[in-house]
Amino acid sequence: MLTYILRRLGAGLLLLAVVTMVTFGIFYVVPKWAGRTTEQLATMYVGRAPTPEAIQATIDRLGLDKPVIVQFGEFVRGIFFGAEYQFGRDTIECSAPCFGYSFQTYQEVFPEIVSRLPVTFSLALGAGIIWLVGGIAVGVISAVWKGSLFDRIAMAIALAGVSLPIFFTGLLVLAFPVHAWGWFQTPRYVPLTQDPLGWAAGMFLPWLTLAFLHAAMYARQTRAGMLEVLGEDYIRTARAKGLSEHKVVLKHALRPTLTPIVTIFGLDLGLVLGGAVLTEQVFSLNGIGRYAVNAITQSDLPVILGVTLFGAFFIVLCNLIVDLIYPLIDPRVRVH
Amino acid sequence: MTAPMDAPESSQHAEPEAVIAGAKNAAGRSLRQIAWQRFRKDKVGMAGGIVVILLILVAIFAPLLTAWFGYPPNQFNQQLVDPLTGGVLLDPENPALGLDPWGGISPDHLLGVEPVNGRDLFSRIVYGARTSLLVATVATVVCVVIGTVLGVVAGYFGGWIDTVISRAMDIFLAFPLLLFAIALVGVIPDGAFGLTGNGLRIGVLIFIIGFFNWPYIGRIVRGQTLTLKEREFVEAARSLGAGSAHIVFKEILPNLVTPILVYSTLLIPTNILFEAALSFLGVGINPPTATWGGMLENALRFYTTSPHFVIIPGLAIFVTVLAFNLFGDGLRDAFDPRSSD
Numbered sequence: 001m002l003t004y005i006l007r008r009l010g011a012g013l014l015l016l017a018v019v020t021m022v023t024f025g026i027f028y029v030v031p032k033w034a035g036r037t038t039e040q041l042a043t044m045y046v047g048r049a050p051t052p053e054a055i056q057a058t059i060d061r062l063g064l065d066k067p068v069i070v071q072f073g074e075f076v077r078g079i080f081f082g083a084e085y086q087f088g089r090d091t092i093e094c095s096a097p098c099f100g101y102s103f104q105t106y107q108e109v110f111p112e113i114v115s116r117l118p119v120t121f122s123l124a125l126g127a128g129i130i131w132l133v134g135g136i137a138v139g140v141i142s143a144v145w146k147g148s149l150f151d152r153i154a155m156a157i158a159l160a161g162v163s164l165p166i167f168f169t170g171l172l173v174l175a176f177p178v179h180a181w182g183w184f185q186t187p188r189y190v191p192l193t194q195d196p197l198g199w200a201a202g203m204f205l206p207w208l209t210l211a212f213l214h215a216a217m218y219a220r221q222t223r224a225g226m227l228e229v230l231g232e233d234y235i236r237t238a239r240a241k242g243l244s245e246h247k248v249v250l251k252h253a254l255r256p257t258l259t260p261i262v263t264i265f266g267l268d269l270g271l272v273l274g275g276a277v278l279t280e281q282v283f284s285l286n287g288i289g290r291y292a293v294n295a296i297t298q299s300d301l302p303v304i305l306g307v308t309l310f311g312a313f314f315i316v317l318c319n320l321i322v323d324l325i326y327p328l329i330d331p332r333v334r335v336h
Numbered sequence: 337m338t339a340p341m342d343a344p345e346s347s348q349h350a351e352p353e354a355v356i357a358g359a360k361n362a363a364g365r366s367l368r369q370i371a372w373q374r375f376r377k378d379k380v381g382m383a384g385g386i387v388v389i390l391l392i393l394v395a396i397f398a399p400l401l402t403a404w405f406g407y408p409p410n411q412f413n414q415q416l417v418d419p420l421t422g423g424v425l426l427d428p429e430n431p432a433l434g435l436d437p438w439g440g441i442s443p444d445h446l447l448g449v450e451p452v453n454g455r456d457l458f459s460r461i462v463y464g465a466r467t468s469l470l471v472a473t474v475a476t477v478v479c480v481v482i483g484t485v486l487g488v489v490a491g492y493f494g495g496w497i498d499t500v501i502s503r504a505m506d507i508f509l510a511f512p513l514l515l516f517a518i519a520l521v522g523v524i525p526d527g528a529f530g531l532t533g534n535g536l537r538i539g540v541l542i543f544i545i546g547f548f549n550w551p552y553i554g555r556i557v558r559g560q561t562l563t564l565k566e567r568e569f570v571e572a573a574r575s576l577g578a579g580s581a582h583i584v585f586k587e588i589l590p591n592l593v594t595p596i597l598v599y600s601t602l603l604i605p606t607n608i609l610f611e612a613a614l615s616f617l618g619v620g621i622n623p624p625t626a627t628w629g630g631m632l633e634n635a636l637r638f639y640t641t642s643p644h645f646v647i648i649p650g651l652a653i654f655v656t657v658l659a660f661n662l663f664g665d666g667l668r669d670a671f672d673p674r675s676s677d
Contacts, residue, residue, distance in 0.1 A: 018507055031523045163658040165609050167616045167632055168650035175639040175646050274512045278613055292515055293617050296522045304519045311512030319510065
């Protein structure tokens, strides 16, 4: 068991290292392939006044003329030990988890991301619970009552759901229930600690919108998995020995169906935690996804680099958690 | 294409499972013919397929269609629009009547006009189909090429090669794709790789979507290759002295064509959604070129006055993606040897 945990942990760290390297490569190697000179690259980091001196200063400050591997080393060192930037006569301290420094807004990226995390977390966790519970419930009912009216309607909606982009459903929600019919307030983020009811009310529509897409996928997946399991011999055995249908479905059939779903849930939740970019953009929620999108319009590369790394971190973290709880759900993993 | 050495009659594309499952070739029907007969009975899949074909025709003949029905996609018709709110007027002759809740849908403008500029929505939707299908299809081809090559290599050679490629697939699937795409578009300058403007943008989009989505195909191809290489006809070829190149190209690849085609059909809608998402975030193809995602990005500012501007491009995406999904599902079921005739 311990070796299993250590192995998964090692794999997670390795994945994180690779993702960091690739992300870094995108920012420092791809522009070079695309024919950008060091000066042009530096211009993107300079900010508002790209004078030749400022550009040269940026090259020196960020070490843009050094070999990529050296730059990467310095970037990684910044994450663990912090970094300092010479800025004219001033020295800017970018403290320990230094994910870079925005020269557009003169802000450290890490605290900026952290200050936006509550928004993204609220969105992701609320929606995650809704889509997990809703999707599985609908999937199970559809499988048990296969061919019923409920099954047919639910599966038609689910099929439509996987074909609807979230920025379309989000806009529909804004245009009709919110604006035209006035049923809801315009969604907005209120901190949970300040006003729990306002928090839930403000996030309700974004939760539903984000959850709908995923719930549709989970319902389809659960139904398919359930139907396969319900055809297995041991289910017939369970029925034959007189177990109630309730027990057969919820105890014997649901468990093996859930194992793949848990894996997918880990991946999806990680993705959403790393920035539900589209949902945040539609509903103007200032989470980390929107932070990155706004950064792109200002060519604020350090911000995008930081958010991307954060996103990758959450995916790796959630995968790791899934790997660790997997033996609890699926006893077969424990044997290996 | 020469038939595999031991292939019975004409079934060089026969799905190996079909033989196991007992789908008999006795009547001399190839798997293609069996699948086609099954698919013809699948009304939903057929409907999806017909819509897909129509959409492709619309995209190809976009200039003709707009010449017949509409106005050029980039022509401003500001006389139709209220200069204050940007909403579409009910009657351009008589602005006092207020805004048209239907966005100016009329025999003249079949799908109404855009707020602010008054560009004809029908033409823009038709041209948007071009962009959308072009990017999604070529990106899918990129996915298929990378996925097939790496999937076959991983599955056929096994060992450490398989380990490396499989881990690479895991890593690709763990990337925060959308953020990566935003980042990549941000760092690539306006002119690079000998391309400029929208040519470059389309190239970059195709590269990003294709390069990051290949593991879906890669996994399927790897799995199929693993089972195929243990099959008797491959063993037979090997015992007759065939080399790896012959086995891969003449024995294994022909049998992979069907699953690859089926899963490509299911990958296209994913790629359409991805392209639309990037355009919606403003990192797709530059305006004024019409894209469905780009229209929804604009709709974000006008949904209060012009709800039709939300509905029409959104429905275009929905119908296209749904049609491809239904078509792909239908194809998969038709070729699935486990489904009954």
